[in-house]
Amino acid sequence: MIEMKGVYKTYPNGVTALNGIDVHIDQGEFVYVVGPSGAGKSTFTKLMFREEKATKGSVKVNDYNLSTIKERHVPYMRRHVGVVYQDFRLLPRLTVYENVAFALEVIEESPNQIRRRVMDVLDQVRLKNKARFIPDELSGGEQQRVSIARAIVNHPKLLIADEPTGNLDPDTSWEIMHILEEINASGTTVLMATHSQEIVNTIRRRVIAIEDGQIARDEARGEYGYEI
Amino acid sequence: MKFRTLGRHTREGGKSVWRNGWMTVSAVGAVTTTLLLVGVFLALMLNLNEIAGNIEDDVEVKVLVELTADEEQVSALENELESIPEVGDLSYSSKEEELDELIDSLGDQGKAFELFEQSNPLNDAFIIEPNDPVEALAIADQAESMDQVEEVDFGEEIVQRLFQFNEYARYIGLGLIVGLVFTAIFLISNTIKITIIARKKEIGIMKLVGATNAFIRWPFFVEGLLLGVLGSIIPIAAVLSGYYYLYYNLQDRIQFDFIQLLPFYPFAFQLAGLILAIGAFIGVWGSVMSVRKFLRV
Numbered sequence: 001m002i003e004m005k006g007v008y009k010t011y012p013n014g015v016t017a018l019n020g021i022d023v024h025i026d027q028g029e030f031v032y033v034v035g036p037s038g039a040g041k042s043t044f045t046k047l048m049f050r051e052e053k054a055t056k057g058s059v060k061v062n063d064y065n066l067s068t069i070k071e072r073h074v075p076y077m078r079r080h081v082g083v084v085y086q087d088f089r090l091l092p093r094l095t096v097y098e099n100v101a102f103a104l105e106v107i108e109e110s111p112n113q114i115r116r117r118v119m120d121v122l123d124q125v126r127l128k129n130k131a132r133f134i135p136d137e138l139s140g141g142e143q144q145r146v147s148i149a150r151a152i153v154n155h156p157k158l159l160i161a162d163e164p165t166g167n168l169d170p171d172t173s174w175e176i177m178h179i180l181e182e183i184n185a186s187g188t189t190v191l192m193a194t195h196s197q198e199i200v201n202t203i204r205r206r207v208i209a210i211e212d213g214q215i216a217r218d219e220a221r222g223e224y225g226y227e228i
Numbered sequence: 229m230k231f232r233t234l235g236r237h238t239r240e241g242g243k244s245v246w247r248n249g250w251m252t253v254s255a256v257g258a259v260t261t262t263l264l265l266v267g268v269f270l271a272l273m274l275n276l277n278e279i280a281g282n283i284e285d286d287v288e289v290k291v292l293v294e295l296t297a298d299e300e301q302v303s304a305l306e307n308e309l310e311s312i313p314e315v316g317d318l319s320y321s322s323k324e325e326e327l328d329e330l331i332d333s334l335g336d337q338g339k340a341f342e343l344f345e346q347s348n349p350l351n352d353a354f355i356i357e358p359n360d361p362v363e364a365l366a367i368a369d370q371a372e373s374m375d376q377v378e379e380v381d382f383g384e385e386i387v388q389r390l391f392q393f394n395e396y397a398r399y400i401g402l403g404l405i406v407g408l409v410f411t412a413i414f415l416i417s418n419t420i421k422i423t424i425i426a427r428k429k430e431i432g433i434m435k436l437v438g439a440t441n442a443f444i445r446w447p448f449f450v451e452g453l454l455l456g457v458l459g460s461i462i463p464i465a466a467v468l469s470g471y472y473y474l475y476y477n478l479q480d481r482i483q484f485d486f487i488q489l490l491p492f493y494p495f496a497f498q499l500a501g502l503i504l505a506i507g508a509f510i511g512v513w514g515s516v517m518s519v520r521k522f523l524r525v
Binding site: 049072075076077078079083089091102103105106107108111150154 | 230232233236429430432433434435436437438439440441443
C-alpha cells in the first residue's frame with residue numbers, strides 16, 4: 001500500500017529533511033506521524049502524494065511508483081489520495097456544497113454523480129443541513145469537516161491529514177477524530193501527522209515518530225512519547 | 229474533452245475577463261491598437277502588391293528592328309533572341325501591326341496617324357515577355373548588343389522604382405507589425421498573470437484533488453482567446469467601413485487604369501478574417517506564455 005525504501009530528501013536550499021526512511025504501511029491502517037517541529041513530518045507526508053519528490057530512494061503508494069511516475073500521470077495518482085490540512089484550504093466564495101463538488105468537477109465527473117456523492121459525503125460528516133453556507137459562516141470544526149468531505153468524496157484509498165486538529169479546540173478535535181476513525185473503519189488508510197499527545201494516547205494506533213529525518217520509533221499501539 | 233467541461237472552461241475564462249476590469253481594458257486596448265495598424269497596413273500593402281503585380285505582368289521588352297534589315301537578318305535575330313534563357317514568350321509584330329496598335333491605343337486622336345499608313349515610319353519589332361518581370365533588364369541588356377537592333381524599350385525606370393518601393397514598404401511594415409504584436413502579447417500575458425495569482429489557492433486545490441494540467445490551463449487559454457477576439461472587434465469594424473468608403477468613393481477618381489483597388493468583396497472580408505486570426509493568435513500566445521511560466525506544469 002505504502003512502501004518507502006531508503007528515502008532521502010534534500011531541499012534545493014541544502015536542508016536535509018529526510019535521512020534514510022524505510023517504512024511499510026498496509027491498506028486500512030491508521031497511522032499517527034509524530035515528532036518535533038522541523039523533524040521531517042511534513043516532508044514525509046508530502047512525499048505520499050508527490051507534493052515533494054524524493055531525492056533518493058523509492059516511494060510506492062497504491063501501486064504507483066512515485067519515484068518514477070511520469071508528470072502527466074500525477075493527477076490520476078492523486079485521485080486516489082485525499083489530503084486534509086490544518087488550515088482547511090476551502091474556497092471562501094463557494095458554498096459548502098460547491099467546495100466539495102469542486103473536487104469532482106475538476107476531474108470531470110457527471111453532474112448526477114456529483115450531486116449524489118456530495119450529498120452522501122456531507123451526510124457522512126454531518127453537514128447536510130449546512131450545504132448552502134459559505135465557509136466564513138461555519139465554525140472551525142465545521143470547516144475542517146468540509147475539507148475532510150472534499151478529501152474523501154472521491155473515495156480515496158489513502159487519506160493524509162496534516163495536523164487536522166491543529167487549529168481546533170479539544171471538543172471539536174474529538175469530533176474530527178471520530179470522523180477520521182469512521183473513514184478508517186470503512187477501509188481507507190489514514191495517515192495523520194499530529195502534535196496532540198491527548199489524541200495519540202487516547203485513541204491508540206500505530207505511531208511512527210520521526211526525528212532528524214529518520215524513523216526513531218515505529219510501534220503498533222504506540223504513545224505520543226514527547227513532553228509538551 | 230467533454231462538452232460540459234468546455235462550457236465550464238468558457239464560463240471561467242469569461243468570468244476572469246470580467247473580473248480583471250481595467251487590466252482587461254488595457255490588454256484589449258493594446259490588441260485593438262495593434263490590429264488597427266495591422267489592418268490599415270495590410271490593406272495598403274496588399275493593394276500595392278496587387279498594383280505592382282498588375283504592372284509586373286505588363287512588363288514586356290520591345291526590341292525594335294533596324295529599318296534596313298532584310299528578312300534573313302530578321303530571322304537570325306529572332307533565333308538569337310530566342311536563345312536568351314530568361315525569355316518567356318517571343319512574338320513578332322510587323323510595323324503595320326505596330327501602327328494599328330498605336331492608332332487603337334490613342335482612340336479618337338489616333339485617327340490622325342492613319343495618314344501614316346501610306347508611309348509607315350515605325351520599325352518591325354519583337355515583343356518579349358520575360359519569365360520573371362525582374363529579368364527584363366537582363367534581357368534588354370543582351371538584346372541591345374545584337375545586330376540589327378535599333379532600340380530596346382521596356383519602361384525601365386518605373387519598373388525598377390516600383391520593385392524597390394514595394395520591397396522597402398514590405399520590410400518596414402513587417403517590422404512594425406512584429407513589434408506591435410509582441411507588445412500586445414506581452415500585455416495579454418501580464419493580464420493573465422494577474423488572473424493566475426488571484427486564483428493561486430484555487431489552482432492549488434485543483435492540483436491537490438487531481439485535476440489534470442490541461443484542465444487547469446484551459447480557462448486561461450479561453451481568457452487569452454477572448455481578450456484577443458475582443459480586441460479585434462473595433463479594428464474589423466473600422467477596416468470594413470473604412471475600406472467600403474475608400475473603395476466606393478475613391479475608385480472613380482483614380483485615373484490610371486493600372487491602379488485598381490482590390491474589390492471590397494471578398495477582399496475586405498478576407499482582411500477582417502485575417503485580423504480576427506491575428507487577434508486570436510496574440511491572445512492565445514500571450515496566455516500560453518504566462519501559464520507555462522506560472523504553473524510550472
